[in-house]
Amino acid sequence: MSTIYYSAASGGFYRSDIHEHIPHDAVAISADEHAALLDAQTAGKRIQPNAAGHPVAQAPAPPTAEQQAAQHRHRRDRLLEASDIRLLSDYPQTQAELNAWLQYREALRRVPEQPTFPNEVTWPTPPK
Template sequence: MPLYFSPAHAAFYDDGFHSIIPADALEISQARHAELMEEQGAGRIIAAGPDGLPITLDPPAPSTDHLLAWMRRRRNRLLAECDHTQMPDVTLSEARREAWREYRQALRDLPETTTDLTAIEWPVPPA
């Protein structure tokens, strides 16, 4: 049973399942469909090639805004995990509390001090 690929919708259609197949749909083999699904499972994206047939592409690189947002979410989680180190009733020596304060400040400074968002040098928490 043939499968079809619509370049306009970047979607697959099976005439045994779909009652309407878009007019631009091109026939592809079951074997080619299986190859495309395997590549998609490995992280590639399916798109229409110049001839309208399906191809796989590497996903686009994340935008700077996306990377900054990810960094801030992780940083905020790391800060929340050590909030207790700065509470007045915590039983830490002054030196240990200061080490945690410096670590927390380094986390807060990351958005301004990081030059390569794909290779962030995360501060190491005090031992």
């Protein structure tokens, strides 16, 4: 019968019937615990060791302000790229439509200047 181990140092699982070398810090867990941990990981949780080195499923930490800002800037940049075609001189549109797109793009560029950025962002609506 195979025994399943978890190593806090490597963050990995090991099976005695597969792995010749089991880390020294590894703790034995049941097949049911292993399955529950993998199910939790599939649902978005992270497997981390507790103080005793046993694996537990925890919700991931919320993103930092820097990570949120990077995510918002990435989205803004994609929206700007998607609207680049509207600035081509031969794009079939009226001057009013072009002006609307220019205003939209300027609003996108100003997203990081919003007072609640990066915690809360109000995205401009693209013109019709």
